[in-house]
Amino acid sequence: GAGVSQTPSNKVTEKGKYVELRCDPISGHTALYWYRQSLGQGPEFLIYFQGTGAADDSGLPNDRFFAVRPEGSVSTLKIQRTERGDSAVYLCASSLGGGVTEAFFGQGTRLTVV
Amino acid sequence: AQTVTQSQPEMSVQEAETVTLSCTYDTSESNYYLFWYKQPPSRQMILVIRQEAYKQQNATENRFSVNFQKAAKSFSLKISDSQLGDTAMYFCAFRPTRIQGAQKLVFGQGTRLTINP
Numbered sequence: 001g002a003g004v005s006q007t008p009s010n011k012v013t014e015k016g017k018y019v020e021l022r023c024d025p026i027s028g029h030t031a032l033y034w035y036r037q038s039l040g041q042g043p044e045f046l047i048y049f050q051g052t053g054a055a056d057d058s059g060l061p062n063d064r065f066f067a068v069r070p071e072g073s074v075s076t077l078k079i080q081r082t083e084r085g086d087s088a089v090y091l092c093a094s095s096l097g098g099g100v101t102e103a104f105f106g107q108g109t110r111l112t113v114v
Numbered sequence: 115a116q117t118v119t120q121s122q123p124e125m126s127v128q129e130a131e132t133v134t135l136s137c138t139y140d141t142s143e144s145n146y147y148l149f150w151y152k153q154p155p156s157r158q159m160i161l162v163i164r165q166e167a168y169k170q171q172n173a174t175e176n177r178f179s180v181n182f183q184k185a186a187k188s189f190s191l192k193i194s195d196s197q198l199g200d201t202a203m204y205f206c207a208f209r210p211t212r213i214q215g216a217q218k219l220v221f222g223q224g225t226r227l228t229i230n231p
Contacts, residue, residue: 031217033217033219035219040223040224041223041224042118042205042207042221042222042223042224043159043205043219043221044221045218045219045220048217048218055217056217056218059218089157091157091159093159102161102164103161103219105158105159105160106158107156107157107158108157108158110157
């Protein structure tokens with residue numbers, strides 16, 4: 001596609017539920033990143049994929065968070081047993097490679113846990 | 115660990131004026147990249163300008179320029195002839211160039227810039 005696409009744009013879920021957030025990167029981009037942006041803060045790194053593998057998942061806050069990219073394209077961020085503190089905008093970005101090539105961001109998914 | 119600090123939560127100027135946004139950072143790395151991103155209400159982060167630490171010349175992109183002071187670990191963004199469309203959140207970000215951790219962008223807290231007509 002023309003840009004990074006994230007779905008859904010907004011998601012409201014009840015505390016304790018499971019959610020999946022989807023990221024469709026720019027075609028041909030091998031690197032994919034997830035960030036979390038809490039209200040009034042800058043984005044914080046969660047995980048980085050190079051191809052199908054998670055090259056760096058040091059930003060995942062705990063084992064309720066998991067992400068996959070099985071075919072090296074679309075990625076899904078999965079959150080189990082959601083908590084109110086998980087409410088944030090989840091941003092996805094992709095780039096041509098893992099070097100310092102420009103990362104292009106999607107418009108994010110705003111997750112609200114009630 | 116690297117940190118990025120933006121000390122101005124909000125700024126407001128009149129259209130056509132020049133405005134400077136401040137950013138300081140802390141790192142023990144010698145080689146790295148610095149970025150300014152713009153985030154309008156659409157939430158999409160848009161790259162405004164990039165500076166490579168080993169380059170002494172300050173980066174410029176049309177109305178946007180930076181003042182990079184490596185010794186002081188300062189990286190400010192100057193917007194000249196500001197336009198209404200410049201209204202947005204602006205984030206300063208740091209990225210090391212070494213392999214370990216080279217893929218993470220570390221962002222500051224952001225500055226909300228409003229351009230008034």
